[in-house]
Amino acid sequence: MTGHHRKRDEFEAFYRQWYANGVRYGRSRRYRLQEWEAEAATQEAMSHMWKQWEDICEYDQDRLKAHFLRILQCRCVDVIDGNVRQRRVAAHVARDRIDGDDPALSRGREAQVTDGEALPETAYEITELKELMARLPEQQRLSVQLEHDGYPAAERAMVKGISENLERQHLARGRAKAKRMRDEGTGQ
Incomplete structure (x- = not known):
């Protein structure tokens, strides 16, 4: 011993x-x-x-x-x-959530109202918003979506595999472009 x-x-x-x-x-x-x-x-x-x-x-x-x-x-x-x-899986899930199986993002389809409470005007606004989001460049669209879901800049940057400053730039440009497209009404 x-x-x-x-x-x-x-x-x-x-x-x-x-x-x-x-x-x-x-x-x-x-x-x-x-x-x-x-x-x-x-x-x-x-x-x-x-x-x-x-x-x-x-x-x-x-x-x-x-x-x-x-x-x-x-x-x-x-x-x-x-x-x-983990970052790749998170980015893949986020991308799928943004433009994956959502029927409202498909051209020519209206948003499907399943809760019975949404008004037609709201469904139309949701459809417009999703179409506007679909026209944003992928990096900007992902930044806006993740920010909307409550992710701070550091986590968004980690998910996308980029620096925090570049992530903030993507978010600012995405917001500005979405606002510009909404104001123009033409989408481009």
Whole structure:
């Protein structure tokens, strides 16, 4: 049992020494993970190290460090890949919601009133608004729709995979173009 306790103590010392460094590594300019993502990636890497500790505990400190950083690098890349996948799914869902299966966006169709309470004038206004939105460029249309749904600029930018400043520009241009098209009444 003393050998087991010694190895556990060695791992705890390694953990104390490298956990904070691992979090900093995940937050570095190379990966730019959020704090909680870097902590999760570091914890997963440490868990992986613990599972292998029986086999690797005899490594020298430089080799242990290199092994840990290699595992951590893989975990950081996994987190980044997951974030990219989530942004793509969110953007796809938002685009589908804007111009996907909505029959009111199809040319020549009136909006379908299903709640029984909407007045014909309201349905006509909704149809006009959806047609106007459909004529906006895709990036501007997505910005206006996400802003209407209550997403702040930072989240809209993340969904679209662009900078926050560019997102604000898309929103401002989309609003201005929609207003101009509405005022002209011609749509272009």
